[in-house]
Amino acid sequence: MNGVRTALYCRLSKDDEKQGDSESIKTQKAMLSQYAAERGFIVVGVYVDDGWSGLYFDRPDFQRMVSDIEAGKIDIVITKDLSRLGRDHLQVGHYTEIYFPMKGVRYIAVNDNVDTANKNNDIAAIKNVMNEFYSRDNSRKIKSSIRARAKAGLYRSSFNPIGYRKSPDNRNKLIVDEETAWIVQRIFELVLAGNGPHRIVTIFRDEQVPCPSWWLHSRGEKDYSDRFEGHPEKKYEWSHTVIRNIVSNPLYLGSTVMCKTETVFKAGICKKNAKKDQVKVDGTHEALVSQEDFDQANDMILSRKRADCSGNVSIFSGLIKCADCGKAMSQRYWTRSRVKIFVCGTYAANTKACADHRIFYDDLYDAVLADIREMASMAFADKDKAIQKAMDSFYASNSGEASQTEMKLKKARKRYDDVTQLFDRLYEDALEGRITPLNQERLMQKYQTEQDQLLSQIEQLEKALKNHKDAELNALRWAEEMAKLTELQELDAELLNRIIERIEVSNREDLDGEVRQTVKIIYRFGGFASDHSFSASRYLHPSGEAWHMARGK
Numbered sequence: 001m002n003g004v005r006t007a008l009y010c011r012l013s014k015d016d017e018k019q020g021d022s023e024s025i026k027t028q029k030a031m032l033s034q035y036a037a038e039r040g041f042i043v044v045g046v047y048v049d050d051g052w053s054g055l056y057f058d059r060p061d062f063q064r065m066v067s068d069i070e071a072g073k074i075d076i077v078i079t080k081d082l083s084r085l086g087r088d089h090l091q092v093g094h095y096t097e098i099y100f101p102m103k104g105v106r107y108i109a110v111n112d113n114v115d116t117a118n119k120n121n122d123i124a125a126i127k128n129v130m131n132e133f134y135s136r137d138n139s140r141k142i143k144s145s146i147r148a149r150a151k152a153g154l155y156r157s158s159f160n161p162i163g164y165r166k167s168p169d170n171r172n173k174l175i176v177d178e179e180t181a182w183i184v185q186r187i188f189e190l191v192l193a194g195n196g197p198h199r200i201v202t203i204f205r206d207e208q209v210p211c212p213s214w215w216l217h218s219r220g221e222k223d224y225s226d227r228f229e230g231h232p233e234k235k236y237e238w239s240h241t242v243i244r245n246i247v248s249n250p251l252y253l254g255s256t257v258m259c260k261t262e263t264v265f266k267a268g269i270c271k272k273n274a275k276k277d278q279v280k281v282d283g284t285h286e287a288l289v290s291q292e293d294f295d296q297a298n299d300m301i302l303s304r305k306r307a308d309c310s311g312n313v314s315i316f317s318g319l320i321k322c323a324d325c326g327k328a329m330s331q332r333y334w335t336r337s338r339v340k341i342f343v344c345g346t347y348a349a350n351t352k353a354c355a356d357h358r359i360f361y362d363d364l365y366d367a368v369l370a371d372i373r374e375m376a377s378m379a380f381a382d383k384d385k386a387i388q389k390a391m392d393s394f395y396a397s398n399s400g401e402a403s404q405t406e407m408k409l410k411k412a413r414k415r416y417d418d419v420t421q422l423f424d425r426l427y428e429d430a431l432e433g434r435i436t437p438l439n440q441e442r443l444m445q446k447y448q449t450e451q452d453q454l455l456s457q458i459e460q461l462e463k464a465l466k467n468h469k470d471a472e473l474n475a476l477r478w479a480e481e482m483a484k485l486t487e488l489q490e491l492d493a494e495l496l497n498r499i500i501e502r503i504e505v506s507n508r509e510d511l512d513g514e515v516r517q518t519v520k521i522i523y524r525f526g527g528f529a530s531d532h533s534f535s536a537s538r539y540l541h542p543s544g545e546a547w548h549m550a551r552g553k
Contacts, residue, residue: 004075004106006041007065008032011049011084025050028080035110041076054087069103081111155256155284159221162212163252163288174256174285180215181288187246188289191297194317194493197240197247204238211238247297254287255280274416274458296524300497314340315493316364316503322346323504323520325354331361342505355507359517363534367519368503369491371532372482375523379482386482390475390528409461416454419447478525499524 010028025048036043045068047061057063068074077100079085085107086092100107100116107116154172163184164174186209190200204211210218214235217224228234250257259279289297300318320329320342327345334341340361346354379386426443429435435443481499488495504520518533 004041005044005073006036006076006078007068007074008036008043008046009062009065009077009079009084010047011052011054011059011062011079013051013053028084031080031110032078035108036078041078044073054083054085057086057088057091069105074105076106076108078108078110080109082109082114085109154258156258159216160219161249161251162215162246164285174251176286176288183209184246184252184288187243188252188293188297191247191301192293192494192498194300194315194497196318197243197301200243201238201240205236208236209238210235212242244301247294247301250280250294252288253282253291253294254285255282256284274413274455276413296498299501299524314361315491315496316342316368317493319496319500320364320503320505322354322357323506323518324357327354329357329359329505334360357505357507359505359519363517364503364505364519365491367532367534368496368500368521369488371519371521371530372485372488372491372499375530376482376485376488379479380486383479383483386479387472387475390478390523390525391471393528393530405461405464409458409465412454412458412461416451416458419451419454422447474525475528478523478528481525482523 008029010025010032012025012028029046029048033043045065047065049059049061052059052062065074065077069077082092082096085095096107096114096116108114155166155174156172160166160177161174163177163181165177167173167175187200190203195203213222213224214228216222217228246252257278257280259273259277314331317331318328321327322329322344325344325346329342330345330348332341332343332348333339342357342359342361342364344354344357347356375386378389423444426435426440426447429440485495485499501522501524504522506518506520508515508517516533518531520529520531522529
């Protein structure tokens with residue numbers, strides 16, 4: 001078959017480079033050119049993908065060659081061996097057994113003695129599988145190497161996290177960055193004082209605290225010219241997401257967490273790993289916050305802190321909830337006397353969906369202060385009694401939950417593993433024609449969403465299970481914390497957020513002509529709960545008219 005139009009295809013990946021010069025692009029070109037010349041083939045194009053993996057077929061020059069085949073410009077495709085065409089046995093088989101024959105193109109793999117002009121090419125299928133095994137084995141070795149480095153506590157990110165910088169003596173070790181460490185500590189300080197991420201963004205803008213991306217840009221670690229040049233004010237523009245990520249990052253406890261994600265072999269997609277599959281090494285560098293502050297800050301940041309129309313944030317913001325629907329209660333003003341009150345958020349949006357659960361600020365303040373004083377006196381007078389009371393309360397409200405939580409956790413972990421396996425199968429199903437590209441994309445999005453939800457559920461269940469196991473330790477911490485407050489005279493947001501998890505407000509009840517209301521205070525450190533009932537009659541209008549609420553100053 002002399003005079004036929006021939007394409008020479010050469011490929012080299014980084015892994016192939018390790019094998020030496022025999023696999024170089026230059027060597028491949030010389031071999032294929034000589035092979036074509038000896039047989040009188042006319043070379044109409046040389047297609048080269050240097051540095052591209054054989055697992056994927058979106059390589060630039062490979063796709064250019066396919067376009068020329070579609071245009072009818074090529075009669076023969078020649079490669080050094082089958083592995084140069086690719087290392088995915090399904091895709092290689094598709095091209096050699098279906099696509100090339102369908103387009104009337106002859107394919108030759110010189111070193112493997114494969115020629116589609118001959119009928120006896122059974123060895124090609126075996127070689128295709130072996131080539132994929134090579135990539136699969138190499139992928140396993142790379143992942144193993146990554147995990148080994150992770151288990152050694154080596155920091156592998158390209159950029160310095162705010163608060164740290166890489167040691168000049170060891171690029172895989174972090175040391176405290178004196179220029180930015182205070183920013184991280186300031187974030188935790190503000191969260192512990194009851195400020196949410198959005199509020200911290202405003203505070204940092206006012207205090208002109210530079211954001212992490214500016215530090216990277218100013219130090220030449222990453223180019224953010226489009227963002228900062230000509231816009232000096234953006235130096236102080238923080239994202240509330242960045243604030244949340246900093247607060248939740250164990251890095252600031254002195255721990256290195258690696259292998260958070262993993263690339264699925266052949267599918268080319270990145271999936272999140274469950275916590276059990278991540279690698280966490282403690283004590284790899286100096287911590288910027290204590291474990292206690294870290295845990296409390298992460299509990300508190302889940303609550304939103306919103307100001308009223310006057311720009312004020314209540315000291316109870318993020319803590320006070322409706323006892324019936326669980327919705328956050330918002331601050332309002334009673335228009336008759338401009339007295340501050342809290343109202344169920346569900347009721348405020350739809351008066352038929354829940355009762356108002358109206359409670360006056362002064363009543364709430366007095367009830368919470370009185371309860372804290374009572375608990376403080378008990379803890380100070382008899383710590384053992386306080387500890388036992390806290391544990392009794394915890395077990396009474398969590399009876400049977402530990403075993404249920406463990407079962408839910410086991411079920412969630414199993415489903416996560418099942419979804420991960422579905423990811424692996426989906427790609428092969430698409431290649432073998434068992435599923436359309438449209439359905440593949442739809443299912444990938446569905447599985448990714450479910451995987452994210454499962455990771456969140458697993459994390460919450462693990463935390464709940466840990467709380468059950470730490471009940472006695474938490475009770476001790478609660479008693480010790482409360483014993484310090486015997487002289488407490490005034491409440492503030494920082495104190496409330498430090499010792500209280502939430503405050504549940506019940507609706508008012510008429511008991512023998514007296515209107516009473518109950519406030520349930522759930523303390524931190526194990527969730528010890530205390531009910532405080534009080535008279536709620538002092539602000540009721542004597543005529544029994546409907547009360548009105550309004551936002552205002």
